[in-house]
Amino acid sequence: MTERPQTPPGWYPDARGELRYWDGATWTDYTARNYPYPSTGGHASGSRISAPGARSRKRWSRRWEFWLVAACAVALGLNAIDMAASPTTNDDGTAQTAAAVDPTQPADHTEPTDEPTQTPETKPTAAKVTVLFMTDQKDGDSWVASDGKEYRLGLVNTPEMNEQCGPEAATFTRKFLSKGFTADAYSSDTHGRVVAEVRDKRGRSLNVSLAKNGLGDARYLEEFRHENADLGRRLDRAFASASRPACRKPAAKPVPLAPKPRKTKAPSSNCMSGYSPCLPIVGDLDCGEIGHPVTVTGSDPYRLDADGDGIGCD
Structure with missing residues (x-):
């Protein structure tokens, strides 16, 4: 086939x-x-x-x-x-074997969990601010605070309480700090007081506010400007635009009253000095001739007040 x-x-x-x-x-x-x-x-x-x-x-x-x-x-x-x-070598000379790394994953990659991991939020720590309160006011620029220290405003001066605008400055300061204050202390004076720029709770400077309102003066500004140049510049601007306050004039000091001298009537030309009522001027006179009591006001030349009780011929 x-x-x-x-x-x-x-x-x-x-x-x-x-x-x-x-x-x-x-x-x-x-x-x-x-x-x-x-x-x-x-x-x-x-x-x-x-x-x-x-x-x-x-x-x-x-x-x-x-x-x-x-x-x-x-x-x-x-x-x-x-x-x-x-093997590779570290900075300290030790050998290190490279490990297989997945280039698609970060170095600190961890296995995913059922629930997302919340990273705690780091908040900046705010500096602690101490709020003080006035406990014993001396005048418009000095007082004792709740921390036991006496404070004096820096580079600005207010009148004394018995001077013009002194009471108004003290009232302004008391109201300004009624809700508390903070003190930026930078020096101390010869009386041991803390010299500071003082601010209210809103951050306003009492030093500058007194100058702006015409209740403070620049008496010590040039002498101590070097201690706080920034405050000095701000006070310069405040004094330049300061308003004129309507302050009451201080009350006049009371004058002690002296007792008024007792007025005596000048003797009549024909009356003997030292007697009331008038007795005539004669060489001598006795009570039998007068016939009534008399008040002895002088040296009693007629010797009418024998008992010395100021009444003659009684």
């Missing part, structure tokens, strides 16, 4: 008459219409259209650029593996 010879792979007309590639065992999906490579001859069985596998291998084998890039990638991969396996 003669075996039927096997048809070699190639392009042949199929049952529909369309040129299709035969792989030696069965028909493929490649036809003359969908085959991507051009033919070099007719569509007969001996056509020079290359087989799909053969053309593909030939085209990839000619792409030397692809093989060059592939070789470089392999070389870089081998170098990275070698560096990962080699």
Whole structure:
């Protein structure tokens, strides 16, 4: 029995008459219409259209650029593996082996949890401010505070309580600090008082406010300006635009009353001095001649007051 010879792979007309590639065992999906490579001859069985596998291998084998890039990638991969396996040295000279790190994750990456972790918020710590209160006022620029210290306003002076505008300055200061104050102390005076710029709870400077309202003067400004130059500059501007307060004049000091001298009537020209009522001026006179009592107001030249009780001829 003669075996039927096997048809070699190639392009042949199929049952529909369309040129299709035969792989030696069965028909493929490649036809003359969908085959991507051009033919070099007719569509007969001996056509020079290359087989799909053969053309593909030939085209990839000619792409030397692809093989060059592939070789470089392999070389870089081998170098990275070698560096990962080699120990590195720390700053202190100890060996350290590099660990595999996922470049997509941060260094401190941790496994996710069911609930998000809340990072505690760090709030800046505010400096502690001590609020003081006036306990014993001396005048408009000095007082004893709740911390037991006596404070004196720096670079501004107010009148004494018995001077003009002294009571008004003291009242202004007392109301200004009624809700408490803070003191920026920078010196002390010869009386042991704390010299400071004092501010109310709203941050307003009492030193500057007294100057602006005309209730303070610059008596000590130039002498002690060097102790607080910034305050001195602000006081300069305040004094330059100060208003004139309507202060009452201080009450006059009471004058002690002296007893009024007792008025005495001048003796009549014909009456003896030292007697009331009038007795005539004679060489001598006795009670029998007078006939009534008399008040002795002088030296009793007639010797009428024998018992010295101020009444003669009684």
